[in-house]
Amino acid sequence: MFMKVDPLILKIEQALEPRGWSKSDFCQRLEISTQTYNHWRSRGVPSRRLADVAALFGWDAGQLLRGEVGVREESGDYDSLTPTARNLAKRWQALPKQCQRPVLELLDSLEALAKVKPRNK
Numbered sequence: 001m002f003m004k005v006d007p008l009i010l011k012i013e014q015a016l017e018p019r020g021w022s023k024s025d026f027c028q029r030l031e032i033s034t035q036t037y038n039h040w041r042s043r044g045v046p047s048r049r050l051a052d053v054a055a056l057f058g059w060d061a062g063q064l065l066r067g068e069v070g071v072r073e074e075s076g077d078y079d080s081l082t083p084t085a086r087n088l089a090k091r092w093q094a095l096p097k098q099c100q101r102p103v104l105e106l107l108d109s110l111e112a113l114a115k116v117k118p119r120n121k
Contacts, residue, residue: 006044008053008064015057019093029056031097058093 016026027037030052040046045053054061095103 005041008045009041012045012053012057026056029096052097056093056097058089 012026013023016023021029023037024034027034030049032049050064051061053059054064092100092103
């Protein structure tokens with residue numbers, strides 16, 4: 001007997017290979033168990049986690065919800081970015097989720113510092 005696999009999971013699995021990620025890597029980045037992943041495989045990704053999946057792969061969440069996301073090779077995801085932005089995007093996606101919040105907080109702090117006018121001496 002064959003189990004039907006959710007179409008989004010098929011796209012996810014297709015997107016793992018170009019990034020050099022295993023299913024275990026995917027689970028770690030989303031902070032889910034492999035048991036949860038296997039559940040998603042047959043029943044679909046819960047709507048509350050779609051934004052997380054979209055962010056992880058650099059996909060548009062709206063397109064993901066409408067089923068319009070096609071998986072392209074890694075380099076195709078970043079074609080419109082400058083080389084520096086492309087490098088940052090790839091590095092961001094490689095970070096485990098628990099590391100992303102401190103990075104965002106650091107960026108917020110740096111942006112706030114950049115807005116402060118230097119004091120006259």
